[in-house]
Structure formats: C-alpha cells, structure tokens
Amino acid sequence: MPQKNFPVNPILYAIPVFMLTVALEAFWAWRRHGNRIVDVGGRTRPIYQFADAMSSLQIGVLSRIAAAFPRLLTVGIYVLVYQQFAVTSWDKSNPLAWLLALLLYDFFYYWKHRANHEVRIMWAGHVTHHNSEYFNLSTALRQSSTTFVFDWMFYLPMAVLGVPPEMWIAAGLIDLLYQYWTHTELIGRLGWFDRVFVSPSNHRVHHGQNDYCIDCNYGGILILWDRLFGTFEDERPEPIVYGVRTPLASVDPLWGNLHYYALIWRDFRAARGIDAKLDAIFAPPSGWRDEKLGHFEPLEFQRYEIKIGKRLARYVTAQYAITVVCLCVFLYRFPHWTVTQSMLAGLWIVIGLTALAAMMAGRRWGAPLEIARWAAAIAVAWALVG
Amino acid sequence: MTPDSFSDLALCLVCVGILYRCWWLQADRAALGLAGLLIGLAAALGVLRFSTWTEIGELVKGIHQFASVLAAVAGFPMLALGIVRPDSTVARHRAGAWWCAFVIGGFGIAVWVLGFKPWAQLVPALSTLSILVALRKPNAGGDRLLRALGVGFLFAGFTAVVLLTPTDVVFGMVTRVQLLHYALVIGLPLLVIGAPRVNS
Numbered sequence: 001m002p003q004k005n006f007p008v009n010p011i012l013y014a015i016p017v018f019m020l021t022v023a024l025e026a027f028w029a030w031r032r033h034g035n036r037i038v039d040v041g042g043r044t045r046p047i048y049q050f051a052d053a054m055s056s057l058q059i060g061v062l063s064r065i066a067a068a069f070p071r072l073l074t075v076g077i078y079v080l081v082y083q084q085f086a087v088t089s090w091d092k093s094n095p096l097a098w099l100l101a102l103l104l105y106d107f108f109y110y111w112k113h114r115a116n117h118e119v120r121i122m123w124a125g126h127v128t129h130h131n132s133e134y135f136n137l138s139t140a141l142r143q144s145s146t147t148f149v150f151d152w153m154f155y156l157p158m159a160v161l162g163v164p165p166e167m168w169i170a171a172g173l174i175d176l177l178y179q180y181w182t183h184t185e186l187i188g189r190l191g192w193f194d195r196v197f198v199s200p201s202n203h204r205v206h207h208g209q210n211d212y213c214i215d216c217n218y219g220g221i222l223i224l225w226d227r228l229f230g231t232f233e234d235e236r237p238e239p240i241v242y243g244v245r246t247p248l249a250s251v252d253p254l255w256g257n258l259h260y261y262a263l264i265w266r267d268f269r270a271a272r273g274i275d276a277k278l279d280a281i282f283a284p285p286s287g288w289r290d291e292k293l294g295h296f297e298p299l300e301f302q303r304y305e306i307k308i309g310k311r312l313a314r315y316v317t318a319q320y321a322i323t324v325v326c327l328c329v330f331l332y333r334f335p336h337w338t339v340t341q342s343m344l345a346g347l348w349i350v351i352g353l354t355a356l357a358a359m360m361a362g363r364r365w366g367a368p369l370e371i372a373r374w375a376a377a378i379a380v381a382w383a384l385v386g
Numbered sequence: 387m388t389p390d391s392f393s394d395l396a397l398c399l400v401c402v403g404i405l406y407r408c409w410w411l412q413a414d415r416a417a418l419g420l421a422g423l424l425i426g427l428a429a430a431l432g433v434l435r436f437s438t439w440t441e442i443g444e445l446v447k448g449i450h451q452f453a454s455v456l457a458a459v460a461g462f463p464m465l466a467l468g469i470v471r472p473d474s475t476v477a478r479h480r481a482g483a484w485w486c487a488f489v490i491g492g493f494g495i496a497v498w499v500l501g502f503k504p505w506a507q508l509v510p511a512l513s514t515l516s517i518l519v520a521l522r523k524p525n526a527g528g529d530r531l532l533r534a535l536g537v538g539f540l541f542a543g544f545t546a547v548v549l550l551t552p553t554d555v556v557f558g559m560v561t562r563v564q565l566l567h568y569a570l571v572i573g574l575p576l577l578v579i580g581a582p583r584v585n586s
C-alpha cells in the first residue's frame with residue numbers, strides 16, 4: 001500500500017553532506033599527509049584505501065535500502081508501546097524535554113551498542129560496521145543492514161516513560177549523525193572533550209583490535225556513560241590496528257553483512273546439546289568474563305588488500321555516483337511505491353552493488369552481472385516508455 | 387493496603403528472596419535471579435498500583451502493565467532455563483542471562499502489542515511445562531519432589547486465571563489474580579529451592 005503524506009526520510013538531506021565530506025577528507029589526507037599515516041613497527045599505511053572505502057560506501061547504500069523496509073514495523077512497535085504503556089506524555093513544546101529525550105536516548109544507545117559487542121547474535125549485525133581495516137569517514141557510513149532486528153528493543157523504556165515517537169526519532173537521528181565526524185584519523189586528541197564526549201580519539205580506540213581496544217568506548221554522544229559503567233579506554237601512543245579478529249577479507253556488501261551469521265550457524269550446528277547451542281547465540285564474541293581473551297600481535301596483522309586498476313576504479317566510482325542518485329530516488333519514492341515496486345528497485349540497486357564488488361575482487365561473474373543488470377534496466381525503461 | 391496490593395507485596399518479598407539467593411549469594415544462578423527480578427519488579431509496581439494511594443496507582447499503571455507482560459514473557463522462560471538447564475553458561479553468567487532475557491522479552495513485548503495477547507499466558511504455561519517434562523530425568527539433581535510441588539502450584543494458579551472471571555471471588559475473599567499471586571508465592575520458592583545444583 002503506498003502511503004501518502006509520509007515525511008521525507010531525513011537521511012536524504014544528509015547524503016550530499018556525507019559524500020562531500022568523504023571527498024574532502026580523502027582530499028585532505030592526500031594533500032596534507034600524502035595519504036600515509038604511521039602504522040605499527042614504524043611503518044606507514046594508507047589513510048584511504050580505494051577498495052576498502054568503496055566497500056564501506058556500498059555497504060552504507062545497502063544499509064539504507066534494508067532499513068527502509070522494516071522501519072514501519074519497528075517504529076510501529078514503539079508507537080504501540082507508547083500508546084499502551086506510557087505513564088505520561090512529554091511536552092513537545094518544551095526544549096528541555098527534547099534535550100532530556102536526547103540524553104535518555106544516548107543512555108540506551110550506550111547499552112544497545114554494548115550489547116552489540118557482547119552478544120554474538122547482535123555482534124553478527126554490528127560487526128559490519130567494524131569490518132573495515134581502515135578508519136575514515138567512509139567507515140562511518142559502513143552501517144549494518146541487519147541490526148534493525150534488535151535495535152528497537154533497547155528504546156522501549158523510553159516509550160514507557162512517555163517520550164513521544166517524534167522525540168525518539170529525532171533523538172535517534174541526532175545521535176546517529178553526531179557519530180559521523182568521530183570516524184577520522186585526521187583529528188588528533190581534543191583534551192577535555194575526549195573525556196566527556198565521543199570523539200575521534202576515543203572512537204578510534206573503539207574500532208581497534210589491539211588488546212586494550214576490545215570491548216570499550218560504546219558511547220554515542222557522551223563518553224561519560226563508559227566512564228560511569230567502567231568501559232572507558234583512553235587512546236594510547238601505540239598505533240591502533242583497526243578491524244576485527246574474525247577478518248572479513250571480502251568487499252562483497254552482502255557477505256559483509258552476513259559472514260558472522262554464517263559463523264554462528266556453523267557453530268550452532270556443530271554444537272552438541274542445548275547448552276552449547278545457546279552459547280553459539282548468546283555468548284560474548286570475545287568470550288565470557290572468566291575466559292581469557294587471546295593476545296593480538298599488531299606486527300603480525302595482514303590487512304586485506306586487493307589491487308584495482310585505474311580504469312576499473314574510475315568505472316566503479318562512476319557507478320557508485322549513479323547508485324547514490326538511485327538511492328536518493330529510492331528513499332524519496334519509497335513511501336509512494338508499493339512493496340513490490342520498492343523491492344524490485346531495491347533489488348536492482350543491491351545487484352549493482354554486488355556486481356561492482358565482484359568486479360573489484362576480480363570475480364569472473366562480476367562483469368556479466370553488471371551487464372545483465374543494465375540490460376534489465378534498459379528493457380524495463382523501454383517497456384515503460386513504450 | 388488493598389487485598390490486590392497485599393498479594394503483590396507477598397509475591398514481591400518472595401522474589402526479593404529469590405533475587406538475593408540466586409543473584410548475590412550464588413554467583414552462578416543468574417537466570418533464576420533474573421526471573422526473581424522480573425517477576426518481583428512487576429509485583430513491586432503492583433503494590434503501588436493497587437495501593438489506596440490512587441494518584442500513585444494511576445501514575446504507575448502503564449509501567450506496571452509493561453512489567454507484568456515482561457515478567458510473563460521473559461521472567462518465566464528464565465525460571466525454566468535456570469531449572470531445566472542450570473549448567474548452561476547462559477543460565478550461569480549474569481550477562482548471558484540478562485541478554486537472553488532481554489531478547490526474549492523484547493520479542494514478547496512486540497508480539498503482545500502487535501495484538502497476540504495470549505502470548506503472555508502461553509509463555510509461562512510452556513515454561514512451567516518444560517520444568518514438568520524435565521522432572522522425568524531421574525538424575526538431574528536437586529529435589530524433584532519440591533519441584534513437582536512447585537509446578538503443581540504454578541499450574542493451579544494459571545488454571546484459576548483461565549477458569550475464573552475477573553469478578554469471581556473464591557473462599558469468600560480471593561480474586562483470580564490474587565489466587566495466581568499466592569500460587570506463585572508458594573510455587574516459586576519451592577522451584578528455586580528444589581532446583582538442580584550447578585555442576586561446573
């Protein structure tokens with residue numbers, strides 16, 4: 001059913017800003033630092049790596065498409081809980097109430113993010129955001145397409161406390177957008193700010209896989225929550241190795257979203273008895289508290305590298321630009337389309353992302369899939385015009 | 387204090403006892419402790435809701451309803467997990483039990499608000515049934531007789547809720563909800579005391 005008078009997805013306005021700032025950061029990284037930064041063992045490594053950044057951006061597109069579909073259900077559950085259980089209704093004309101809602105949202109965001117790191121089935125979704133072995137603004141856009149399954153649950157207490165859905169949605173948007181700028185290596189330490197707010201310095205630690213970086217700095221806007229609940233880690237002079245200890249080693253956006261679920265499924269099937277099967281789903285990815293975490297040796301870490309020729313890089317970039325335009329059209333038209341129309345349009349974009357990733361990875365089926373996708377698009381356009 | 391409020395108070399005190407025993411005293415019974423916390427929280431809010439102080443009662447009405455559904459859809463599965471699978475890491479570790487209850491509770495709330503209200507009765511009944519079925523295992527440990535009695539009281543309480551109407555009064559003074567609360571007041575401690583020992 002198409003829904004009329006549906007508000008425009010606010011992410012639409014943010015997309016041009018995201019694209020421009022990623023380009024600016026990449027430009028700045030080359031201009032000021034020659035795109036190199038100090039790595040472990042006194043070596044240097046790139047700040048931006050083409051395949052990694054492109055993969056992050058593609059995963060970002062996929063996440064926006066995937067998020068559009070269940071949004072009505074997850075927002076709907078919040079609204080229903082609010083309607084049935086709210087103790088009161090907060091005054092929407094009071095600016096203080098909006099501020100308090102943001103504070104409350106940030107508190108629950110902390111716990112959501114912490115659970116995303118401490119429960120395997122939730123980590124399976126969130127790991128997508130951490131798969132990148134580089135850390136720049138493109139990493140911020142590398143959002144999961146599956147975390148919607150559990151995310152909404154964490155904010156239900158807000159509905160019970162009487163935070164109206166509009167306030168909740170606005171707080172969520174502010175919290176999400178705030179975190180964008182913290183994904184950069186080009187901003188150093190910021191003094192007192194790093195100890196009060198989530199900043200590039202403490203978020204770099206969150207994305208690291210060095211021993212001291214595991215399971216810390218979960219805050220969204222305020223890092224004070226981490227200091228309050230004992231999960232804060234200050235950045236240390238040793239270079240951080242970004243990424244996860246179960247490396248993705250792929251640029252495929254779909255596999256980037258599903259690889260940890262596959263691992264859970266494998267463990268679940270291999271597990272003998274209900275106890276072990278429960279463990280496969282609910283255990284912390286880094287082991288239970290009484291289990292010792294394996295040591296990570298930064299010097300031995302090998303980043304996933306794929307070499308891409310200049311022509312292919314140009315083609316993929318141009319196709320990505322087209323994909324972003326298609327995404328904007330998708331998000332703008334989504335409320336007016338039928339579910340089938342939305343699914344077909346979404347599928348076409350996702351096939352495109354998969355084909356481009358396959359071409360980058362040197363898979364033989366990448367180019368034929370890309371040609372088939374465009375042939376299908378032209379045929380549909382022809383039929384519609386005809 | 388109203389009779390409803392009193393039955394909630396009795397249930398709340400029993401749950402505080404379970405929480406103390408299984409969360410603080412024994413560090414490896416997190417699932418049972420959490421069951422005590424969730425059911426106890428709903429009961430504590432029930433004390434306020436049905437108290438003679440009507441303003442407070444109105445204020446906590448929504449939270450009490452929410453906590454009651456949560457206790458039903460997440461508290462009882464935790465109780466069953468702690469008794470049927472006491473050695474599982476999820477039942478022993480606080481974080482494991484907490485997140486497991488969270489996920490089950492979140493989905494339970496969603497199912498309930500989306501219109502399938504019997505979920506809040508089906509889950510406690512199935513949880514208790516799983517405890518009953520597990521009684522067949524002769525060497526599960528703990529006290530089987532206490533567990534069997536506990537299951538009996540729980541089922542008696544559930545049956546009262548199904549068979550009686552909200553206005554029915556038995557023994558000249560007890561409503562069906564009060565009857566359920568008193569059944570839990572006796573049944574829950576029996577189940578927790580009779581629960582199998584944790585081996586590892």
Ligand SMILES: [Zn+2]
Pocket residue numbers: 113117126129130206
């Ligand atoms: Zn994270």
Ligand SMILES: [Zn+2]
Pocket residue numbers: 129140183203207
């Ligand atoms: Zn991040």
